[in-house]
Amino acid sequence: MIVSHRHRFIFVHLGRTAGRSLTAALAPHCDAGDIVTPAGKGTGRNHEGFERHLTAQEIRDRVGREVFDGYFKFAIERNPWEKIVSRYWAYAGVRDLPAYKRIPEWVTGRPLTFRQWFELRIWQARLLTFGHYRFPRHYDAYMENGRPLVDFIGRYENLAEHLGVISARIGVPIVLDEHRGTARHKERRPYTELFDARMNRIVEDWFRKDLDFLGYRFGAPPPMDYLEFPRTAPRLAEDA
Numbered sequence: 001m002i003v004s005h006r007h008r009f010i011f012v013h014l015g016r017t018a019g020r021s022l023t024a025a026l027a028p029h030c031d032a033g034d035i036v037t038p039a040g041k042g043t044g045r046n047h048e049g050f051e052r053h054l055t056a057q058e059i060r061d062r063v064g065r066e067v068f069d070g071y072f073k074f075a076i077e078r079n080p081w082e083k084i085v086s087r088y089w090a091y092a093g094v095r096d097l098p099a100y101k102r103i104p105e106w107v108t109g110r111p112l113t114f115r116q117w118f119e120l121r122i123w124q125a126r127l128l129t130f131g132h133y134r135f136p137r138h139y140d141a142y143m144e145n146g147r148p149l150v151d152f153i154g155r156y157e158n159l160a161e162h163l164g165v166i167s168a169r170i171g172v173p174i175v176l177d178e179h180r181g182t183a184r185h186k187e188r189r190p191y192t193e194l195f196d197a198r199m200n201r202i203v204e205d206w207f208r209k210d211l212d213f214l215g216y217r218f219g220a221p222p223p224m225d226y227l228e229f230p231r232t233a234p235r236l237a238e239d240a
Contacts, residue, residue: 078156
């Protein structure tokens with residue numbers, strides 16, 4: 001997450017969408033007075049009271065409406081099924097996880113498969129009453145009362161082109177480290193091979209607002225357009 005007073009932009013960091021790479025690319029262009037949450041060595045500054053994945057609403061509450069409304073606000077979104085797979089590899093591809101996250105592995109003697117991990121998330125929600133599956137759903141991180149709080153949403157599937165648009169909007173060159181975060185994802189199977197019909201129904205139910213708003217469909221080519229909104233974006237009928 002970044003609030004750049006120098007360049008008058010706010011980056012809303014959504015999980016599993018190259019946010020750490022983008023933060024690392026933007027941080028060198030920020031001034032000493034800007035707010036940058038840590039995303040690797042040397043990137044954090046002035047971030048007390050701020051966290052990496054604050055929602056747009058939470059950022060607005062901390063910086064104030066005048067700053068929030070006056071700055072260019074953007075985020076990157078991604079196919080929900082791909083985000084879930086990426087979340088799995090954030091577990092399976094890391095060897096220094098906290099001990100409590102390793103309990104299933106200690107019991108089974110090996111890392112959980114994707115299906116086992118998925119079912120564990122559902123079990124946690126139902127038995128431990130977490131209230132959600134802890135899947136990376138982000139619609140509510142940038143929407144309020146049916147209105148987008150950000151000015152621009154780029155797509156992970158067309159990242160280079162959309163970062164070019166963002167770069168032009170904020171006047172800052174953006175060059176990503178292509179290798180950042182990719183080493184964890186060790187198996188590159190199409191996501192359509194990982195979800196059976198039941199799992200897919202759960203995802204479609206859980207991400208219903210995201211899917212309707214962003215236009216992703218299981219197995220279909222992802223939309224490649226970015227989304228840009230006027231500062232007084234109309235309320236969506238589905239949330240009216």
